[in-house]
Amino acid sequence: MKNASRFTMGAIAALFLAASPALAYEAADVKDGGSLSGTITGGPGKAGTIKVTKNDDVCGKMVADESSKVKDNKIEGAVVTIQGIAKGKKADTKPAVIDNAQCVFVPHVQAAMVGSKIDIKNSDPILHNSHAYIGGKITTFNVALPNKGQKVTKPLKKAGLMNVKCDAGHTWMKAWIVVHDSPYYAVTDAKGSFKIDNVPPGKYKVKVWHETLGETEKEVTIAAKGAAKLDAALKK
Amino acid sequence: MSKKILAGGSLGALGLAILVSILFSTPAHTQEPAKKAAVDQTATGEGKNIYDKYCAWCHGEKGAGDGPGATYQIPRPRDFTSGAYKFRFTPSGDPPLDEDIFKSVAEGFPGTSMPPWKHALTEKQMWAVTHYIKTFSDAFKDAKPKKIEIAKQISPSKESIEKGAKLYKDSKCWECHGDEGRGDGPSAKDLKDDWGNPIRAADLTQPWTYRGGSTHLDIFRNFTTGLNGTPMPSYADTNSDEDRWHLANYVRSMAPEKDPSVATLLSSAPVKGPIPDDPESAAWKGAREGFLPFMPQIVEEPRHFTPTVTAAFVRSLYNDDEIAFLIRWSDPTESKEGTAVDAFALQFPAREGEAGTKPYFLNGDEENPVMVWLWKHGTAGAVDLLGKGLKATGPNPKPGTFTKTVASFNKGEYKLLVKYSIKDRPQGAVSFAPGGFIPVALQVWDGGNGEEGSKKGVTTWTWFTLEKPTPVSVYLYTVLAVVGAVVAQGWIVRRVRRS
Ligand SMILES: [Cu+2]
Numbered sequence A: 001m002k003n004a005s006r007f008t009m010g011a012i013a014a015l016f017l018a019a020s021p022a023l024a025y026e027a028a029d030v031k032d033g034g035s036l037s038g039t040i041t042g043g044p045g046k047a048g049t050i051k052v053t054k055n056d057d058v059c060g061k062m063v064a065d066e067s068s069k070v071k072d073n074k075i076e077g078a079v080v081t082i083q084g085i086a087k088g089k090k091a092d093t094k095p096a097v098i099d100n101a102q103c104v105f106v107p108h109v110q111a112a113m114v115g116s117k118i119d120i121k122n123s124d125p126i127l128h129n130s131h132a133y134i135g136g137k138i139t140t141f142n143v144a145l146p147n148k149g150q151k152v153t154k155p156l157k158k159a160g161l162m163n164v165k166c167d168a169g170h171t172w173m174k175a176w177i178v179v180h181d182s183p184y185y186a187v188t189d190a191k192g193s194f195k196i197d198n199v200p201p202g203k204y205k206v207k208v209w210h211e212t213l214g215e216t217e218k219e220v221t222i223a224a225k226g227a228a229k230l231d232a233a234l235k236k
Numbered sequence B: 001m002s003k004k005i006l007a008g009g010s011l012g013a014l015g016l017a018i019l020v021s022i023l024f025s026t027p028a029h030t031q032e033p034a035k036k037a038a039v040d041q042t043a044t045g046e047g048k049n050i051y052d053k054y055c056a057w058c059h060g061e062k063g064a065g066d067g068p069g070a071t072y073q074i075p076r077p078r079d080f081t082s083g084a085y086k087f088r089f090t091p092s093g094d095p096p097l098d099e100d101i102f103k104s105v106a107e108g109f110p111g112t113s114m115p116p117w118k119h120a121l122t123e124k125q126m127w128a129v130t131h132y133i134k135t136f137s138d139a140f141k142d143a144k145p146k147k148i149e150i151a152k153q154i155s156p157s158k159e160s161i162e163k164g165a166k167l168y169k170d171s172k173c174w175e176c177h178g179d180e181g182r183g184d185g186p187s188a189k190d191l192k193d194d195w196g197n198p199i200r201a202a203d204l205t206q207p208w209t210y211r212g213g214s215t216h217l218d219i220f221r222n223f224t225t226g227l228n229g230t231p232m233p234s235y236a237d238t239n240s241d242e243d244r245w246h247l248a249n250y251v252r253s254m255a256p257e258k259d260p261s262v263a264t265l266l267s268s269a270p271v272k273g274p275i276p277d278d279p280e281s282a283a284w285k286g287a288r289e290g291f292l293p294f295m296p297q298i299v300e301e302p303r304h305f306t307p308t309v310t311a312a313f314v315r316s317l318y319n320d321d322e323i324a325f326l327i328r329w330s331d332p333t334e335s336k337e338g339t340a341v342d343a344f345a346l347q348f349p350a351r352e353g354e355a356g357t358k359p360y361f362l363n364g365d366e367e368n369p370v371m372v373w374l375w376k377h378g379t380a381g382a383v384d385l386l387g388k389g390l391k392a393t394g395p396n397p398k399p400g401t402f403t404k405t406v407a408s409f410n411k412g413e414y415k416l417l418v419k420y421s422i423k424d425r426p427q428g429a430v431s432f433a434p435g436g437f438i439p440v441a442l443q444v445w446d447g448g449n450g451e452e453g454s455k456k457g458v459t460t461w462t463w464f465t466l467e468k469p470t471p472v473s474v475y476l477y478t479v480l481a482v483v484g485a486v487v488a489q490g491w492i493v494r495r496v497r498r499s
Helices: A002-019 B003-023 B046-059 B098-107 B123-134 B158-170 B216-225 B241-253 B282-286 B472-498
Strands: A034-041 A049-051 A062-064 A069-071 A074-076 A079-082 A096-101 A104-106 A109-113 A117-122 A128-134 A138-145 A151-155 A160-166 A174-180 A185-187 A193-199 A202-210 A214-222 A227-229 B265-270 B290-293 B311-318 B322-330 B343-349 B370-376 B383-387 B393-395 B402-410 B413-421 B437-445 B462-466
Touching: A034 A074, A034 A079, A034 A202, A034 A214, A079 A109, A079 A174, A079 A193, A096 A109, A096 A128, A096 A174, A109 A185, A117 A138, A138 A151, A185 A193, A214 A227, B046 B123, B098 B123, B158 B241, B216 B241, B265 B290, B282 B311, B311 B437, B311 B462, B322 B343, B343 B413, B370 B402, B370 B413
Parallel strands: A034 A227, A096 A117, A109 A174, B265 B311, B265 B462
Antiparallel strands: A034 A193, A049 A062, A069 A074, A079 A185, A079 A202, A096 A104, A117 A151, A128 A138, A128 A160, A160 A174, A202 A214, B290 B311, B311 B322, B322 B413, B343 B370, B343 B437, B370 B383, B383 B393, B402 B413, B437 B462
């Protein structure tokens, strides 16, 4: 009786695990994969600096404000994600990286796949305290990195928008990690452009998000071996 | 006494009683998790009934920590919808074990409004409510929280504590908790919890205020898991198991082994010759120290629900000419400029004839005024005020003389020494006669927390006495008594032998 109930519990747990989003994605060979590329535009940008109020001997007096990097109307650091792909190319097995360097998070914005890992590093000889939230307010990890050269690896367990702050008095330190349910994501470069390849042919919803300049959703059709274009303008 | 005053007084006394009972209830010691009872795990079962009846008032119908009883609670009741729990045996960012929630329900949290429910509910009922609480958050849906491993405990030897002290420095614990642990570190100012509310770094010298218990294991666990929902991070990946035990041993050593008990009587000891100004002098070190916790001033507008300073430690010495008080308290920020400065006040009845009665505890009233000795940081010294109510306190028309005020702020601790001249006291003022009993009450302001005017921490009255100098006759009587006893004994022994 006891064993039977234990077995049932195990089966239920297994079901639960199978249904959890981390394991929902299936890696497979992509036949006739197409690509999606384009440019994200919008603005206005802001090329400001933020005053450093603590540890300025290490951080410098000012750090760059990376919250809206725009050049010629082209947005850097927008995240493009293709929605609803449950089976496709193999995800990158290397952990994502976020470094505390000169009192800013590097990179400021990135995307990663749910179920993968992230290395949180400290390149500064001072305390940083990387505190990550998912969905704006729920702590997903909170690790102290008191010394230079330290590295902590944490799993990215849930899909969603993560923001990272530093609780060591560096109120200006901010970073964003879009944790996506498939490896079909990209972050725009300094020219506002992105490219996602090896996409199974089909019709998809595509989300474009930027931390301060807004977000939008578009529909695209990617033909077999095709090269689809998506240019989107963000509005606040 | 008017009705209002009575109401205010009893409300204050009630508040203090509650505060004291909260502060000094048995702390929630970490222990082996209770065995799970078989219960109905559905949302509509017994758990919901119990929750709606006992928990919803504070934690809200939907578990968002927003019940009607939550309004003035500091800390706020837990919001169960995010699944973030501070005290758990699971890694940083993970939801708690069922046993963790059960323990919180059963043991409550010292220093908060959360009582231990084990006295009111059965184990089965507590398990039912544990399962019901979990239904408020999605965090439990796809999570299988795993218990962290507790490495073998390292005993708190001198060597281990020394190692811990070095780790406290290297791991930058002081950034928030301060060099001596009083929550006064350089990063302590801007701390916020997950809900955006300001939050203070724990004063490690006052373990009776640790919410999650103050055993070595409790502290080790907090280093390992971090406190979800707060800035306290996990050190599991940057400090080894042994290091975290050394740290726990060091942190626990910052505080007295036994929590102080609330003083019911403060006393002043007589000294021959001048009273020393140096708090480190032998006379002061030898003086008995009384511990008095503060409660928020919530009786009169503007009220203040979140005073910083939790308690003061009071010592007193006197001679024929002067009476002196040496008071110390923790305050994470030093504020001496602007409108809100750090301050401290002692209250006594204003008139000698009423020295044996307790006036209204918030600065007295028209019938029973009080003498308020107010020290404000950044001023020349203490001043003597006359209080006839919180809004009717001003300069004493016949002020007494303070012969000395010495204040210091060091690593999150104030030390204030005030000397009042008994000899030059105004006519009719309290005489501080040895042997008598005088009520005393304290008030404190943390300028860094915006405390000024009626926004402050307060105590109700406590009796204060000046110990009589031991007269020579006492020694004589003692000697006579001893000699007498010996003689009597000898006589009895002889009689017994004879018979
Ligand atoms: Cu930092």
